[in-house]
Amino acid sequence: MYPDPTRRRPRLVAVSAIAVAALTLTACGPDITSAGSEAASDRLQAPTAEQPEGEITIWDRSGDLFEVFDAVIDDFNEKYPDITVNHQAVDIDAKLQNTLITGTDVPDGVFLDDAMVSGYADYLWDLSDVLDPYVDDIAPQKIDANSFDGGIYGVPYDLDPGLLFYNAAALEDAGVDVSAIETYDDLLDAAKEYQGVNPESHPIHLEQSGFLGQLQLEMYASQMGTSIADADGELRLDSPEYKKILTFLDTVQSEGLGTRAEYLTPTDIAELENGNQVFYPWAIWFSFAPQQLLPETSGDWKAMPLPAWEAGGARSGAMGGSSFVLPKDGENSELAWLFYEFLMYDEAGYSAVWGPNDVYPDGLNTSIPAYLPAADPKSPLFEPVEALGGQDLWAVATKAGAQIPAGTSIPPWWNGAAEYLGNDIQRMLDGDLTPEQVISESTDAIQKNLIDRQ
CATH class of the missing domain: 3.40.190.10 (Periplasmic binding protein-like II)
Structure with missing residues (x-):
């Protein structure tokens, strides 16, 4: 049994098609790179406290994927009980540009299409240092897609072979x-x-x-x-x-x-x-x-x-793809990094995202993780797809994804x-x-x- 298609459709349209609404931005991409932001080479550093604490505001699009991420917050809080996650469903394409320009109520983390990351780079943290322990195990195409002017500006989410x-x-x-x-x-x-x-x-x-x-x-x-x-x-x-x-x-x-x-x-x-x-x-x-x-x-x-x-x-x-970006003007961007690190690089996190859950009873089978240890062909996170004749789509997609050249x-x-x-x-x-x-x-x-x- 699959979830109500009215819940699933927003994810496929908004995420996988790289958000046609993005075309409402200026033809050359968001024209925000000349505003008074810090140098784009500024690198985010992970928190050093043993028990980091604070509140983070995370923006995601409304829809079923929002519900998936929302359900992982309890698991995140088992590891970081003193970090409160304020998870908001937002029209990112409509709000993000003006929010970054004005610097008012800037979120700590944002779900963003890969095709839009470089246009916002001057307002985002360079994540090269925090990603360093994982970068060799991330699909090269996704690292390249999030790289700009010597920095890495997105935490790779999905691979869409x-x-x-x-x-x-x-x-x-x-x-x-x-x-x-x-x-x-x-x-x-x-x-x-x-x-x-x-x-x-x-x-x-x-x-x-x-x-x-x-x-x-x-x-x-x-x-x-x-x-x-x-x-x-x-x-x-x-x-x-x-x-x-x-x-x-x-x-x-x-x-x-x-x-x-x-x-x-x-x-x-x-x-x-x-x-x-x-x-x-x-x-x-x-x-x-x-x-x-x-x-x-x-x-x-x-x-x-x-x-x-x-x-x-x-x-x-x-073909397509999304990542998570961390704006420099967010109050607790370093804590938001811990949230994304848990989602993407902790087995408990990525298993909750792609594995069977209340939204996707057989698992999220419209993408695979960009993190290669999570995309092991022999360790499927989602179940065979009945609508594909019971085919093991995980095995097909992960083997195909491994062939994608760097970009x-x-x-x-x-x-x-x-x-x-x-x-x-x-x-x-x-x-x-x-x-x-x-x-x-x-x-x-x-x-x-x-x-x-x-």
């Missing part, structure tokens, strides 16, 4: 052997084979949202160890890797192999349920769909690693880039641009309108 979800029942009926899918060329061949049996089908999902389309593009790029910008924030769209990805997407569209729809909208769901759309390359959080939104095909779906771009290449890339920091203008790159991908899928034109036009627009204006 890309997986290939597929309708196993429909594909078996069509005689398609999914075990033969090892590369994206193999995926095209499998889609053609399925379409040969089901002529009305368009087997592969093509994302129609500009924002999520850009997020998925970065998942594909992550597999090849690249991203929209390098470690210095320089654009690198003009590369063989991005040309290969865009050519693949263009091929899926031009050959009629793709269903264009926005992620889990009614049209998308209908095409999943009727067997027209049977391949969904997406982050682990797509597992929400068979559990809550696909009653007719629930149990038919399974997950496997993404195809590789080249034989022997990485079989997963990162770079996410530039402050990442969200704003969707207005250009995300939209240009859609223009390509409309037949109005070639892959080369997407690269050229998006590069020029992002450089001129976002990077040069910082």
Whole structure:
């Protein structure tokens, strides 16, 4: 039995999709880095008292994940009985920027999308020192995503490996052997084979949202160890890797192999349920769909690693993710660090977050921990997923996550880039641009309108 979907849906929309509401910020990211804050290199230090005491204010989004974190507070207080946690459900995208600018009622800790961390870096503690005992055991991609200008500004929360979800029942009926899918060329061949049996089908999902389309593009790029910008924030769209990805997407569209729809909208769901759309390359959080939104095909779906771009290449890339940040103007940021340290690096904490609980009776199965000792393929924190035919999603996701290449920091203008790159991908899928034109036009627009204006 799964929880009420009205409780689960906010987590999937707000967290896993990197909060589309973030687009309400300025196009170049939050314009707060020039205000009178301390140097961004200031490093937080852990408390030295044997029994630290005080009150901390922690901001999280409302919804089921808030309830999960809230339930861990009692366990935290068994270890730190003199720290009171004031846990608040907040519209972070609406409140955080102005709160940091004014310095009024600043929280000690905040749940934040990875794509927004660098834009707030000047107002956050550099966590390099407190993370030092753990950094070698955290997924490299997550450390890189939270790094900016020599510091680490977020406590990595989740790892969101890309997986290939597929309708196993429909594909078996069509005689398609999914075990033969090892590369994206193999995926095209499998889609053609399925379409040969089901002529009305368009087997592969093509994302129609500009924002999520850009997020998925970065998942594909992550597999090849690249991203929209390098470690210095320089654009690198003009590369063989991005040309290969865009050519693949263009091929899926031009050959009629793709269903264009926005992620889990009614049209998308209908095409999943009727067997027209049977391949969904997406982050682990797509597992929400068979559990809550696909009653007719629930149990038919399974997950496997993404195809590789080249034989022997990485079989997963990162798609989305969140972390915890600690504002410098919080009154007790060092105590908030103890709370996040418990959540992420103490077995009692991370087991309570991802393991079976009142909110998720079978465990939280829409992400895996970024802390590698917690993401042990042989020690599952959540149960096999009935809606995936009883598949051990933990084993699939943790093995895929281990293949994600290291990356770079996410530039402050990442969200704003969707207005250009995300939209240009859609223009390509409309037949109005070639892959080369997407690269050229998006590069020029992002450089001129976002990077040069910082």
